Amino acid sequence: MEMWTEKVHEINTYNPDCRDANDYYYNTELSGNISPLTKFFFNTFVNTIGQKNIIVSFPDNILRPLPLIAYTYSFLQKKSTMIFTSNTRGLEKKSPREIHNLNYYMLNWDGEYLFYDIPIGYLYKDKIEAKIHMPLANRRFRKRYTEHLKQNFITTNGPKILLYADNSTKIVENVNSILLDNNTKFKNEMEFDLGCIIFENVDRYINSKYTSKKFVNWIKNYMTKGISFVFHFSNSSSPFINYIREKTDSFVIPFSKGILTNNNGIAKPTMDYYHSVDTEKAKIIEKYNIDRPYFYSDDKNIRVFEPLIESGNIDRHFLEAKNLLKRIDESSIRNKKFYYRSLGILYSLQDLIINPSKYKIRFGDYEIGWRFFRIPEFLDMFLNRISNENEFNQLILANYISELDNIYSELSKCKRFGEDSSYTRIGKDYKILEIILNKNQFYNKNHTLMIGAYSNSEASILKGELDKFGVDNVEVRHIGWLNKSNFDRSDYNLLLPGPLPVRYFSELLRPYKKILILAYNGYNFNRIKDQIKLVSEYSVSEEIVSMNYFKEIYDYVGLPQNDALFRDYQERLDKLEVEEELISAEKPINSFDGIKKLITIESSDYKEDLNNLGQMIKNMKAEDKKINYQHPSSECLEFTLRNLENGRKCRKSLPIEKTYFFLKNIGSKIEEGSPKDLKPGNFVIVIDNDEKKTLLQLIIEIYDLESSIDKEIIEFWKEKLILFIKNTGIKYRELYDVYSDMGGEKHYQTVLNWGKGKVIGPENPKDLYIIGKILDEKILQENCDLISDEIEKVRNIHRITGRKLKNVIKAIIFEGQSLDAQNLSYEEYLFYEKVKNGIYEILEIR
Incomplete structure (x- = not known):
């Protein structure tokens, strides 16, 4: 096995904080001083280049040796390296892209900058922008290097390092203009001899079965061209690592938390290294090491808050409820939806972040439709329904519901925060507020406190309570949404209200600074x-x-x-x-x-x-x-359509409360609206060729967000408003006037967009409340904050997805059969197959 240091010349790094060339730390050797883990990666990398792709899993959003990786490949193979990184800024005040760019400019070989021969630049779909960073060079040297870079970019076809910087993810092999040092711009056609593509934090692109398959399909043409790939997974427990390994012929370098903390073969030499390296030198070298000392701590930083919270009689009622459940004949239960929903309450009541008296569940069936219920209301309904059960189940269910009500009573009759005379015993809701308001006693004040909620509605309620106290540096997220999110968890502390739902167990393996879990004593x-x-x-x-x-x-x-x-x-x-x-x-x-x-x-x-x-x-x-939650007065319009792809005619029934993308004619802009806005000659897009599927449903399916957001809540306001406009015949101007008279402050165009269903939802919960008053809809009025919170979870992704989807639709319509899906960005490619067979010309409406 050849060593990296044998194949690549010695590499040093300047210290940007030094101004004196005689300073001992002015220029530090990297090659022989990087950590054992980083050496292992590079030794594996140089021995497999061009033969195998590499997956490196490490629990950090930043792959810190990335500048060295890119240089190593381009130096050895004489080809360009393209890097997909992030432009999101964390607590370091710089994005990973900026960090990699700055760190690359510090690399040198015997005092000569590496970028002199292999330049680096930000790559856009049509240009390169070189953000030169030379804090140690005087004006004369800087001018000389800038002039050399100009010649390097124009007259040579040598290797380059390209940090992708556009909004969409697209593999670019040529550009037509160059911008140097923010002021030297010139037109020049340039092609890259691309040899390696690196995806940092590839979890951003691969987060569901659907996206993992589409990602592989998207890059497969480049794999056949002999391009090498490096995939960095920040979630070392990702279930998709092995799938990517198999489909891309990759080796996996698995620096998981289990390996780092359990295996002394790695941990001991690494800790010896960190203990022996010069402290000041370590601050410089660590910018290029894949790891940090704290990753090797066997202290998981997971602990239960002490003292434990008194449980009262919760356990007695909980265990009795479980015993009753064992006696129920489930196969003969008629009120199955009530029954299964009650089980959800049984297993979640003890882990709420709010007082149960404030908690609402969304429930519905054929008989009552759906709306929000407080727990006592739900239990009363369930009790009233058991009369149609067999005699044995009636008896057992009545006792079970009684025990469930007792648990609710024990948990809700606890001391309210700020109300010392309310009750004696405190609950988790009290303790959470106490910890938040005194968080510096429990957590490092420089890190954000993240609170994980196990149901959607409670997160919204706690946020409202925190607003009253003016708390900052605290975030509340549903645990499913949190588990799907990509951010640098080492900048966060995590507070959990109880044992984690099992499907999100991997969140306990993420590198938070500290995880604190609240518990009632006992079970x-x-x-x-x-x-x-x-x-x-x-x-x-x-x-x-x-x-x-x-x-x-x-x-x-x-x-x-x-x-x-x-x-x-x-x-x-x-x-x-x-x-x-x-x-x-x-x-x-x-x-x-x-x-x-x-x-x-x-x-x-x-x-x-x-x-x-x-x-x-x-x-x-x-x-x-x-259960079909369609409004009782929902109507459909019958459309006779012609499929643009195959020319076949068909009929589809489109519910008027749903919204669809459409074009008034070929060449016009793509809009979103209700079927009642469509006319013969227009073109309508049916996502996945399923007339009941909305853009929101597509987002949920692609990104696997089913458990993280409540689709029914988000779409409720829009469906109700569209039906109201249709059933009453009210004009959009009249709707706006009524809205304004009730205190609404938005402009007419905004209200028009609401009425036509062109947006996912109003940005202010106050507007949802006003819409609820106009419609005389109690659900909207009483739950406007909760609904608004659900909408905000997906507003950005909904807007971005809509834009990408429109680009795909345009490409399909205007390029037709000649469309090369590989010319689409990755985000556009995700939606390509969802719409390519669902574009129709409207022939007739009935």
């Missing part, structure tokens, strides 16, 4: 203890998968599997008496079955609950699919 605390134990137990299972990946690399480069890494691993396996498993295509986490395998005999109660929860979720989804 609630025991479940949390089990889950924290699973973190360490899971890391053993995770390590087995990781070591299988290492074995593939060792076999390929011809290294014997008897070094410290493998010796330490095998010794621990022997002690634990754990059997190794081969790498499989199954995802290793985020499934009930995968987690249950790790649960010990002592955790039998928890295992039983996982079985109950898994079945409950499946049953609730099944029941939800049976």
Whole structure:
């Protein structure tokens, strides 16, 4: 196995903070001083270039040695390297793209800047912009380098490093203009001999089964051209790593948390390195190391808040409810939707971030439609419905509902924050506010506090309470949305209201500064203890998968599997008496079955609950699919259509409360509106060729957001308003006048867009309230803040998706059969197949 330092000349880095060339730290050697983990990556990389692609999984949003990786490839292969990074700024006040650019400009070889021979620039779809950074050079030298870069870009076709900087993700192989140092701009056609493409934090693009498949399809043409790929996963537990490995012929370098903390073959030499390296020198070198010392801490920084919160009689009622459930004949239950929803309440009541008296659940069936109910209202309805159950189930369900009501009573009759005379015992809602208002006592004040909510409605309510206290540096997010989000978690502390829902278990493995979990004493605390134990137990299972990946690399480069890494691993396996498993295509986490395998005999109660929860979720989804929440007065218009792709005629019924993309004629702009706005001769787009699918449903499906947002809540206001306009015949100007008379402050065009369904929702909950008053719709009036909060979750992605979708539609219409999907950006490509067969000319409307 050849060493990186044997194949690439010595590389140093200037210290941008030094101004004196005689300073000891003015120029620091990198090649021999990077961390053992970083060396392992580079040694693997240089021995597999052009033969295998590389996946590196490491729990950091930034792949810090990226400038060195790009230079190494371009230097050895004499080809350009393209990098997809992020322009989002974190607590470091610079984006990853800016950080990589600045750090590359500091690299030198015996005092000569590396960018002199292999320049770096921001790449857009039609230009390159070189943001030259030379804090140590005087004006004369800077001018000389700028002039050389100009010649380098124009007259030579040598390798370049390209940091992609456009809004969409697109592989670019040529440009027509160059901008140097913000003031030297010139036109020049330039093609790149592209050899390597690096995706930093590829989790941004791969976050569902659909997106993982489309991502592979999008890059496959470039794989056949012999281009090398490096994929960086910041979520080392991502279930899609192995899929990408198989489809892209990649080696996986799995620097997961389990490997870093469990294996002394890695941890010991690394910690020895960090203890021995000069402190000042370390500050410079760490800009290029893949790791940091804190990644090796075996202290997971996960702990339960102490003292535990008093549970009162919660456990007695909870266990009695569970015992009653065992006696119920589920197969003969008639009120299944009520029953399964009540199970959700049973298992979530103890982990709310608000007082249960403020909590609302959205529920509905054929009989009542849907609306928001407080828990006592829901339980009363359920109790009134059990009269149609068999005699045995009536008795059991009545007692079960009584126990559920007792749990609610125990939790809701707790001391209110700021109301000392309300009750004696405090609940989690009180403790959460207490921690937030005194967060510097529990967390580092320089880091944002993230609060994970386990249901959608409670996050909105807590945000409202925090606004009253004027709290800053605190965010509240639904745990599903949080689990799907990509951000630098090392800048955040996490506060959880109880044991994490199992499908989001991987969030406990993310590198937060600190994770604090609230618990009632008794059963609630025991479940949390089990889950924290699973973190360490899971890391053993995770390590087995990781070591299988290492074995593939060792076999390929011809290294014997008897070094410290493998010796330490095998010794621990022997002690634990754990059997190794081969790498499989199954995802290793985020499934009930995968987690249950790790649960010990002592955790039998928890295992039983996982079985109950898994079945409950499946049953609730099944029941939800049976319910059609369409408004009773919903109508459809019958359209005779001609498919633009194949010319076939067909008929489709389009509900008037839904909205669709349409063009008035070929060449006109793409709009969104109700079927009642359409006319013969227009062109309508039916997403996925399914007339009931909206843009929001497409977003949920593609990004796997089903559990993170409530589609019914978001679309409710729009459907109601469109039906109101249709049924009353009110004119848009009249609607605007009524809105203004009720205190509305938006302009006419904004209200017109609402009425035509062109936006996902008003930006201010006050406007939702006014719409609710106009429609005499209590749901909107009483829940405008909650609905607005759900809308805000997807507003940006809805706007961006709409724009990308319009670009795809234009490309399909104007390029037709000649459209090359590879010319689309990745984001556009995601939607290509969803619309390519669903563009129709309207022939007739009935």
